[in-house]
Amino acid sequence: MTASVTVRVPAKVNVQLAVGPVRPDGFHDLANVFLAVGLHDEVTVRPADELRVTCEGPDAGQVPLDASNLAARAALALAARYGREANVHIHIAKDIPVAGGMAGGSADGAGALLACDALWGTGASREELLEICAELGSDVPFSLVGGAALGRGRGELLTPLETGGTFHWVFAVADGGLSTPAVYAECDRLRGAAEVPEPLASAALLDALRTGDAKALADAVSNDLQPAAVSLRPSLAATLAAGEEAGALAAMVSGSGPTTAFLTADPASADQVAQALHASGTCRAVRIASGPVKGATVLA
Numbered sequence: 001m002t003a004s005v006t007v008r009v010p011a012k013v014n015v016q017l018a019v020g021p022v023r024p025d026g027f028h029d030l031a032n033v034f035l036a037v038g039l040h041d042e043v044t045v046r047p048a049d050e051l052r053v054t055c056e057g058p059d060a061g062q063v064p065l066d067a068s069n070l071a072a073r074a075a076l077a078l079a080a081r082y083g084r085e086a087n088v089h090i091h092i093a094k095d096i097p098v099a100g101g102m103a104g105g106s107a108d109g110a111g112a113l114l115a116c117d118a119l120w121g122t123g124a125s126r127e128e129l130l131e132i133c134a135e136l137g138s139d140v141p142f143s144l145v146g147g148a149a150l151g152r153g154r155g156e157l158l159t160p161l162e163t164g165g166t167f168h169w170v171f172a173v174a175d176g177g178l179s180t181p182a183v184y185a186e187c188d189r190l191r192g193a194a195e196v197p198e199p200l201a202s203a204a205l206l207d208a209l210r211t212g213d214a215k216a217l218a219d220a221v222s223n224d225l226q227p228a229a230v231s232l233r234p235s236l237a238a239t240l241a242a243g244e245e246a247g248a249l250a251a252m253v254s255g256s257g258p259t260t261a262f263l264t265a266d267p268a269s270a271d272q273v274a275q276a277l278h279a280s281g282t283c284r285a286v287r288i289a290s291g292p293v294k295g296a297t298v299l300a
């Protein structure tokens with residue numbers, strides 16, 4: 001019997017996040033262009049008497065270890081579908097900033113799902129796994145798939161996107177997190193009664209991804225949640241300005257924030273922007289990562 005299974009899962013940045021009006025179910029329709037980047041959590045599952053979650057890493061103290069943890073919810077969802085007990089110990093080695101708009105919880109959900117499927121020999125199809133992911137959260141399917149993809153609906157309906165190269169990013173991690181529902185609610189509040197157009201993927205942005213052109217991508221990136229994140233966390237404006245001054249091609253909030261993302265021309269400029277952000281004192285930590293990278297992967 002397999003003693004344990006470990007799955008490696010990436011973080012994401014949203015190179016475009018177009019947000020439609022609020023739907024009757026409280027979600028927003030999106031054109032969400034995801035790019036998986038090389039910051040990873042590792043989720044290990046092994047047989048145990050009952051479901052248990054542990055977590056290690058710099059932000060581990062902020063991760064819930066009860067049944068609300070997305071990794072625990074994933075194990076429970078798969079077990080329920082296959083009529084078995086979710087008796088596993090899930091250990092998360094967490095390197096993705098928590099509540100930072102980089103989908104760390106979603107990564108752990110997708111990772112635990114794939115790991116339990118392998119540990120239990122469930123043999124769930126890719127479609128079934130994606131269906132469970134979508135039940136767990138809007139971003140979870142992308143964590144499974146990785147690479148680059150356009151998310152429609154609430155972000156769970158994915159179309160893989162072609163990419164023609166590697167994009168080099170710097171991430172500035174802020175103190176504390178931002179609640180995703182609070183950022184969407186602030187977006188609605190700031191929009192007031194204004195007419196909100198249907199969210200559409202930008203053709204220029206998809207072209208830039210396809211050709212691997214960082215400069216063109218920088219000109220096309222956009223995030224409709226950015227004004228809301230900055231409204232809730234005004235100090236992000238100084239972080240964005242520090243990265244721009246340091247020569248980033250583009251500076252943006254990552255998803256719902258408060259992590260900020262800086263697209264750079266090459267690894268050398270990424271180093272330079274990272275050093276300047278660190279020296280600026282406008283963020284808690286600075287990370288360098290490039291993408292696209294592959295989605296949730298079982299480690300040998």
Ligand SMILES: C[C@@](CO)(OP(=O)(O)O)[C@H](O)COP(=O)(O)OP(=O)(O)OC[C@H]1O[C@@H](n2ccc(N)nc2=O)[C@H](O)[C@@H]1O
Pocket residue numbers: 014017026027028029030032100101102103104106136137138139140153154155180181184254255256257
């Ligand atoms: C904003 C994004 C961008 O990729 O991620 P983060 O930057 O937070 O990681 C996502 O839309 C977050 O996806 P995820 O974190 O999976 O959200 P869910 O658990 O599905 O939903 C949490 C809450 O966010 C709001 N929500 C989420 C998705 C969506 N399309 N519309 C929404 O209004 C709703 O208030 C919902 O109750």
Ligand SMILES: Nc1ncnc2c1ncn2[C@@H]1O[C@H](COP(=O)(O)OP(=O)(O)O)[C@@H](O)[C@H]1O
Pocket residue numbers: 062063064068069070071092097098099100101102103104105106108109177178180256257
């Ligand atoms: N495995 C997990 N890792 C991190 N956060 C989790 C996890 N499971 C549930 N959460 C909850 O999800 C919230 C959002 O965290 P996270 O997914 O890291 O950020 P974001 O949604 O901004 O990308 C956290 O505040 C935490 O309460």
